[in-house]
Amino acid sequence: xxxAVHHRKGSFSDRWIEYLEEKNxxxxxxxxxxxxxxxxxxxxxxTHFMWHFNQNYYEDMLHAKTLFRSLKxxxxxxxxxxxxxxxxxxxxxxxYLLEALGVPLVKADVFYHRKEAEEYIENTSFPKxxxxxxxxxxINVKLIKTKSQARKIINQAFGCGFNAFDSWTVxxxxxxxxxxxxxxxxFLRVVKWGFKGIFVDKQYKVFPKQRNYVYxxxxxxxxxxxxxxxxxxxKCYYLKRNTRDNDFRASGSGMLEFAPGKFNLxxxxxxxxxxxxxxxxxxxxxxxxxxxDNPLMVEISYGFQPYVYDRCLGFYDKSLSWNESGVNLEYxxxxxxxxxFP
Numbered sequence: 001x002x003x004a005v006h007h008r009k010g011s012f013s014d015r016w017i018e019y020l021e022e023k024n025x026x027x028x029x030x031x032x033x034x035x036x037x038x039x040x041x042x043x044x045x046x047t048h049f050m051w052h053f054n055q056n057y058y059e060d061m062l063h064a065k066t067l068f069r070s071l072k073x074x075x076x077x078x079x080x081x082x083x084x085x086x087x088x089x090x091x092x093x094x095x096y097l098l099e100a101l102g103v104p105l106v107k108a109d110v111f112y113h114r115k116e117a118e119e120y121i122e123n124t125s126f127p128k129x130x131x132x133x134x135x136x137x138x139i140n141v142k143l144i145k146t147k148s149q150a151r152k153i154i155n156q157a158f159g160c161g162f163n164a165f166d167s168w169t170v171x172x173x174x175x176x177x178x179x180x181x182x183x184x185x186x187f188l189r190v191v192k193w194g195f196k197g198i199f200v201d202k203q204y205k206v207f208p209k210q211r212n213y214v215y216x217x218x219x220x221x222x223x224x225x226x227x228x229x230x231x232x233x234x235k236c237y238y239l240k241r242n243t244r245d246n247d248f249r250a251s252g253s254g255m256l257e258f259a260p261g262k263f264n265l266x267x268x269x270x271x272x273x274x275x276x277x278x279x280x281x282x283x284x285x286x287x288x289x290x291x292x293d294n295p296l297m298v299e300i301s302y303g304f305q306p307y308v309y310d311r312c313l314g315f316y317d318k319s320l321s322w323n324e325s326g327v328n329l330e331y332x333x334x335x336x337x338x339x340x341f342p
Contacts, residue, residue: 001342003027004046012052012306015330025338032067033059041076048341050079050334052303055089055134058206077341079333084280084302089134092215094299101277104270105297106288108217114158117214121150129217132162132210140164143219154214161211220290226298227263230284230329231275233336235315236268237327239308258311260322267295268316274300281337282329306330 003020007013007029020027028044030037032051041049049071053060065085068078080088087093095108109124111117130153132140140162144150156162228239240263242255267287275283278300286298314324 006032006051080302157214161209164207232332
């Protein structure tokens with residue numbers, strides 16, 4: 001066994017490398033973007049390749065899936081595995097996948113032609129939640145309250161399209177967070193994202209426009225939070241995310257709670273069952289709850305922001321019992337990955 005790691009500081013790979021060194025597991029750091037990466041993999045007799053690729057980097061999204069599919073052809077196991085990466089950062093793909101699995105989820109409708117989209121808005125009720133396929137932290141999520149607003153969305157979707165990165169939303173969200181939590185860290189975020197909000201970072205400019213489809217999701221009124229559940233192996237980790245003031249969005253709010261309060265534990269059972277169906281080493285779910293307290297899945301991902309979850313207080317097991325413990329999700333990922341693909 002020999003593990004190749006594509007390392008980017010501040011990603012999962014920081015602790016992956018620590019784990020491999022602690023366990024004396026042979027590894028090599030390789031640059032996935034090297035022209036001769038396949039040759040390097042063969043030369044180093046690599047058996048596993050790990051890369052925490054990120055939806056905010058266009059080059060990652062352009063290259064990672066192609067490389068990993070090629071490596072799989074020569075018997076090299078990858079993290080994330082194909083079952084995890086083919087639908088990564090693609091809410092439309094996840095809609096079809098979760099519907100196929102029969103998972104309880106928030107109803108979503110997708111249209112690829114203007115005529116069908118226009119007929120839909122004439123016969124549906126509002127408000128609806130409009131989303132683009134990609135994007136984290138609610139940056140590409142808008143509440144559409146009227147048919148008139150929906151028509152404008154459709155005209156843009158089947159016209160000039162949408163920028164893949166809504167820099168203004170990121171900027172205004174960061175300002176709101178600063179005024180709510182006046183810290184040096186948040187002030188620096190304001191400066192950073194203020195610059196990005198005015199002069200969009202070059203890494204986002206290269207993403208193609210989103211056009212020729214429109215995605216509407218049912219609006220669940222009265223939400224004050226959602227929960228993030230992360231299943232790795234036989235453990236399910238918990239995080240509560242409160243909504244912004246006078247807003248329905250919880251993702252990206254920064255208003256987090258780590259102690260598991262009262263919530264419908266059926267969501268944990270669904271998370272474990274779905275992880276088995278998805279055949280993923282690591283899967284993060286966003287859940288909301290309807291007026292009857294029924295859990296509804298919103299979206300899934302193999303990846304998430306590192307270090308945030310260090311503040312988690314433990315995990316649920318498959319019997320739905322809570323276990324207090326320290327948390328290091330990156331270590332859990334490597335351990336689960338190597339156990340699944342020894």
